Amino acid sequence: MSSNENILVIGSGVAGMEACIMLSKAGKKVYLVEKLPIIGGKTIKNEETFPNLDCSTCLVAPIQQAILQDKNIEVFTYSKVEKVSGQRGNFSVTIRKKARFVSLELCLGCGMCYEPCPVSLPNEWEENLMEKKAVYVPCSGSLPNVPVIDAEKCLHLNGTDRSCNICVDSCMFAAIDLDDKDQIIEIIASEIIVAAGFDLYDVSQIDRFGYGKYQGVYTSMEFERLFASNGPTEGKIITRNGKIPESVAIIQCAGREESGYCSAICCMSSSKHAHLIKDKLHSVKIYNLYSDSCLTDKNYQKFHQSVRSNDSEYIFQSDMKSVKVTEEEGKLKISYLYGKNEDSVIVDMVILANSLKPSNGIGELTEILGIDVDKFGFISVEPYEIGSVETTKAGIFVAGCAEGPKDIQSSILQAEAAVAGVLAIAKV
Amino acid sequence: MSDKIGIFVCECGPNIAGRVDIDKIVKEISELKDFNDKELVVKKHKLLCSVGGKKFLEEEIKSNNLTHMVCAACSPRDHDTTFINVCKKTQMNPYLYTMVNIREHCAWVIPDKEEATKKAIQYIHGGINRVFYQEELFEKQLESNPDVLVIGGGIAGIESALNLASEERTVYLIEKAPEPGGKTMQGSNLNFIRQKTAKLLNNPNVKIFTNTKLENIIGFQGNFEIVIKNIISNELTEFMAGAVIIATGYDLLDCKGSEYFNFTDKDDVFSGLEIEALMSAQKKIVKKNGKAPSSVGMAHCAGREKVGYCSKICCNYLLKISGYLKTMYPDIPIRHYVKELCLPNKENQSYYNEMKSGGVEFQYVKSLNLNGETVNYTDIYGNAGESAHDMIVYAQAMIPASGSNELAKLLNTDLDEFGFYKEAHLKIDPISTSNDGIFAVGAAHGPADVTDSVIQAKAAVAKISVQLIPGQKIIPEVKVSEILEAYCTGCQTCLQICKYGAIYFDDERAVSVVNEAVCRGCGNCVGSCPSGSIRSKHFTNPQLFQEVKEAVR
Numbered sequence: 008m009s010s011n012e013n014i015l016v017i018g019s020g021v022a023g024m025e026a027c028i029m030l031s032k033a034g035k036k037v038y039l040v041e042k043l044p045i046i047g048g049k050t051i052k053n054e055e056t057f058p059n060l061d062c063s064t065c066l067v068a069p070i071q072q073a074i075l076q077d078k079n080i081e082v083f084t085y086s087k088v089e090k091v092s093g094q095r096g097n098f099s100v101t102i103r104k105k106a107r108f109v110s111l112e113l114c115l116g117c118g119m120c121y122e123p124c125p126v127s128l129p130n131e132w133e134e135n136l137m138e139k140k141a142v143y144v145p146c147s148g149s150l151p152n153v154p155v156i157d158a159e160k161c162l163h164l165n166g167t168d169r170s171c172n173i174c175v176d177s178c179m180f181a182a183i184d185l186d187d188k189d190q191i192i193e194i195i196a197s198e199i200i201v202a203a204g205f206d207l208y209d210v211s212q213i214d215r216f217g218y219g220k221y222q223g224v225y226t227s228m229e230f231e232r233l234f235a236s237n238g239p240t241e242g243k244i245i246t247r248n249g250k251i252p253e254s255v256a257i258i259q260c261a262g263r264e265e266s267g268y269c270s271a272i273c274c275m276s277s278s279k280h281a282h283l284i285k286d287k288l289h290s291v292k293i294y295n296l297y298s299d300s301c302l303t304d305k306n307y308q309k310f311h312q313s314v315r316s317n318d319s320e321y322i323f324q325s326d327m328k329s330v331k332v333t334e335e336e337g338k339l340k341i342s343y344l345y346g347k348n349e350d351s352v353i354v355d356m357v358i359l360a361n362s363l364k365p366s367n368g369i370g371e372l373t374e375i376l377g378i379d380v381d382k383f384g385f386i387s388v389e390p391y392e393i394g395s396v397e398t399t400k401a402g403i404f405v406a407g408c409a410e411g412p413k414d415i416q417s418s419i420l421q422a423e424a425a426v427a428g429v430l431a432i433a434k435v
Numbered sequence: 436m437s438d439k440i441g442i443f444v445c446e447c448g449p450n451i452a453g454r455v456d457i458d459k460i461v462k463e464i465s466e467l468k469d470f471n472d473k474e475l476v477v478k479k480h481k482l483l484c485s486v487g488g489k490k491f492l493e494e495e496i497k498s499n500n501l502t503h504m505v506c507a508a509c510s511p512r513d514h515d516t517t518f519i520n521v522c523k524k525t526q527m528n529p530y531l532y533t534m535v536n537i538r539e540h541c542a543w544v545i546p547d548k549e550e551a552t553k554k555a556i557q558y559i560h561g562g563i564n565r566v567f568y569q570e571e572l573f574e575k576q577l578e579s580n581p582d583v584l585v586i587g588g589g590i591a592g593i594e595s596a597l598n599l600a601s602e603e604r605t606v607y608l609i610e611k612a613p614e615p616g617g618k619t620m621q622g623s624n625l626n627f628i629r630q631k632t633a634k635l636l637n638n639p640n641v642k643i644f645t646n647t648k649l650e651n652i653i654g655f656q657g658n659f660e661i662v663i664k665n666i667i668s669n670e671l672t673e674f675m676a677g678a679v680i681i682a683t684g685y686d687l688l689d690c691k692g693s694e695y696f697n698f699t700d701k702d703d704v705f706s707g708l709e710i711e712a713l714m715s716a717q718k719k720i721v722k723k724n725g726k727a728p729s730s731v732g733m734a735h736c737a738g739r740e741k742v743g744y745c746s747k748i749c750c751n752y753l754l755k756i757s758g759y760l761k762t763m764y765p766d767i768p769i770r771h772y773v774k775e776l777c778l779p780n781k782e783n784q785s786y787y788n789e790m791k792s793g794g795v796e797f798q799y800v801k802s803l804n805l806n807g808e809t810v811n812y813t814d815i816y817g818n819a820g821e822s823a824h825d826m827i828v829y830a831q832a833m834i835p836a837s838g839s840n841e842l843a844k845l846l847n848t849d850l851d852e853f854g855f856y857k858e859a860h861l862k863i864d865p866i867s868t869s870n871d872g873i874f875a876v877g878a879a880h881g882p883a884d885v886t887d888s889v890i891q892a893k894a895a896v897a898k899i900s901v902q903l904i905p906g907q908k909i910i911p912e913v914k915v916s917e918i919l920e921a922y923c924t925g926c927q928t929c930l931q932i933c934k935y936g937a938i939y940f941d942d943e944r945a946v947s948v949v950n951e952a953v954c955r956g957c958g959n960c961v962g963s964c965p966s967g968s969i970r971s972k973h974f975t976n977p978q979l980f981q982e983v984k985e986a987v988r
Contacts, residue, residue, distance in 0.1 A: 061862060300774075300775035303777065309743060416862050424894050
């Protein structure tokens, strides 16, 4: 197979997956590299998507399945790109496939190995709201539905107790191999699509929000998991102290001033959160502290307006930096400037709609790829072409939130545009 | 050769075997008697989806000369494709196989093992009943035309055409105006659009028809028969194309003299586009008497409430105009009247901050009225205010292009509640329309700026590039509807029901006929037919009754 038939896609969120599916249809061989043990990206952390409240899993699971079943797509989960050299038409790529210790071929995903494992750890994928074992899948419904062993925490692998073989013994399919090693794989790709996604601004750096200090303060992603039926509380809205909140404040634009840009999706995700809470807890009182409304799709305003009319009291914050969270007698007090006067509301739970930031590790990745980032750390596109999806290096394209904050459909459109770029080059 | 059916029960490790009695299932199914001369081969396997499992199935099919197969295992979402591939490998028609889900439907949801086993047996029995009524179906291949019709010569249309046209793919671009270029030609970035237009005119694989509109289109993805008409000469041109891109752009809501915007042509009240025109013609912004303004008000969201959506691009272009004004007249007051800012692009906030720190004022309002160049408003806290300016720039809502209704009807595509082209799926398929092979890009699809339009155009290019590969045939849906002519009364109810325009009426024989290349097998027509003359292949009444009869016993 000649090299211009091979494409490398980095990141398996909605943008990366869309690119893979389309490239495969075009007859390309696709290598998909994902750092997590599962594919699907951030979308699958949401129970429902705005504005139509479509179930995320229902949207994404068929795409995940199609990727895993596609013979043209070779999926490297739990892997990273370590080295890239060469140029358009002929990139040499080194991929490190981390030892998973559980065979993707032999494992059925029956889950019999989790329970006997003696090690419990915080589950980062669940925003640390629940625990996992040293042998784990990040969440129920993971695809591929094959666990991975945390080599640093596993008693056998980290040397604490070499005799611990409980998971191996519990597996009826001989799928666990504690001698598994990292693999280095060399491939040739003619083009690369970077769809490395985003992470969320670390709001613990902003003192006035009290995140990490007060138990009742959550990030938007923590709330998504709290609301998720496959999450830590199976969808019950219960705060860390075990109570059902009677009042909730959603603070929008948390970190917008600090990051220096509007994150484009939080107005809608905050409207969605207000609606979902109200839908589940009818008598709850909700406040949305907002400064603007960024409704980037024709279909957004109607939903947003209905939330404002029916579900939540919207309070205009004239100065985003004036919003402050403190704890008083077990309740959370949000003070803010209303006009020139200070005002406040008292609630049980606070959700911070924190801004999107470039994905952790984007610095290292862009260095490996030899492409530029902008002043915020997102990947830059070629500056002299309006609507470009090509990075500063020919043959390397970008799609989705790696380029800047955007919603699902904009990520998908950009991925499709990147595919057009790849196919156009292949034609020349 | 008499029918011989293989029934294979998967243990799925402990997942199924731990919670239902596999041996009992095999025994009871083997003893079933109600299949006349049909022979059953019933076997269990540890893991059908494994390499060994697939090989086992292949060997069983071959050595037993099986004609049909039932796999009782997990959800078809997991392994339907796996077993279909086994069928294909052994030359068994995959439509003579069916899957029964005894894991999610039995083992995992019924705590009592005996109950779960009983239900699994019923389900498998239903599957056997069904599979005998299944019929062989065969994929067809259709010739497909790789050429593309682009409707609209604005930036979205031009970008689509430039990226699609090749020696193997002709693009027909039609534009109702005398020249291509669209609304971007009225903007201030003329170099950009002129360069694009020049490239378009020089591309030998793009055939441009100006002063032209779509007259008629019939057919389906890969095979559209198209007639276009020159609106001056009335000359008709006919050609074939495999796909259509709608890039008909937008119009602007006329706000002049409306309830909230009380002004006349004499007043120094300008729309954003009028300012852009001034900029490109005179390189400066002046009042209608040619003099410099001394105080400018910027009215956002004109008509937003009326149309029901945010037009997304206006905050940014009013900021841009503030920038022009700041450069030209550093000392004059500039005040924006804003309901909420929408600055989605990562670059925009910096620009906003720059304007703000440069002295541009942002007044948040609940509502505002214009009276000539005077703004009356209620601020965000409910206080009334009034400001007199000598120039007003306003941003009015983007609305669907005139003629969208007729065009949508011709193309058999849906419009949304606002009159823009409706997407196949808002989140995961945003530029496909309800009609396969027809795409809507740029502002035809909803408010969009030039960048959005270019990206959407490229997205459509990718969709078409992978769906209509020159020289490659297309394979339409196999599980389609068919109409039994003898029973059809010619009432044409199905024509109204079909979303895809897949049914036509044969006047001569007075019956409805399904175009199998267009039908997607949704089955809506089947339910609607008063005489029961429509059957959905692979979901026929006997197949469903036979399956359900046993499953609900």
